[in-house]
Amino acid sequence: xxxxxxxxxxxxxxxxxxxxxxxxTRYTYSMNCMGWFRQAPGKxxxxxxxxxxxxxxxxxxxxxxxxxxxxxxxxxxxIYLQMNSLKPEDTGxxxxxxxxxxxxxxxxxxxxxxxxxxxxxGKGAQVTVSS
Numbered sequence: 001x002x003x004x005x006x007x008x009x010x011x012x013x014x015x016x017x018x019x020x021x022x023x024x025t026r027y028t029y030s031m032n033c034m035g036w037f038r039q040a041p042g043k044x045x046x047x048x049x050x051x052x053x054x055x056x057x058x059x060x061x062x063x064x065x066x067x068x069x070x071x072x073x074x075x076x077x078x079i080y081l082q083m084n085s086l087k088p089e090d091t092g093x094x095x096x097x098x099x100x101x102x103x104x105x106x107x108x109x110x111x112x113x114x115x116x117x118x119x120x121x122g123k124g125a126q127v128t129v130s131s
Contacts, residue, residue: 002028002120004096009125016129017084022096022122024077030119033099033109036070036081037116038127040092049081050099050113057106059113064090086129093124 008020024031035050049070050059058070067086072079079096097118099109112118 002026004120004122006096006122006125009094009127011128011130012086014087014129014131016086018086018127020081020094020125022079027077028098030098030101032104034072034079035097035113035118037095037097038092045116047113047116050109051079052106052109059110088129088131091127091129094127095124096122
């Protein structure tokens with residue numbers, strides 16, 4: 001069973017930066033599409049970024065656009081989320097996940113990100129931004 005191991009969460013003051021990492025224990029098909037999600041206290045889970053194999057196709061939500069960057073290193077089965085200019089409203093639990101279990105292609109990846117229909121999930125990393 002593939003596992004996603006997350007690291008890089010923590011506490012930072014507003015305006016600061018953090019980088020999250022997500023390493024898959026081995027390759028699986030659904031890793032062609034990978035994404036990041038977050039859930040703030042009392043709120044629904046939100047898809048914030050997605051990336052397709054090769055790293056050239058990326059998506060970030062409007063809520064984090066121009067501040068967060070998703071990237072991947074396919075040779076290391078790893079994706080990253082670079083978070084800059086952090087705001088208190090970015091506080092929450094951040095999860096990485098592999099894409100849909102069936103199907104392929106970038107359009108499906110983006111749709112699955114918007115619907116939260118991803119296959120394998122990491123355990124989450126807490127990000128806390130203080131004002």
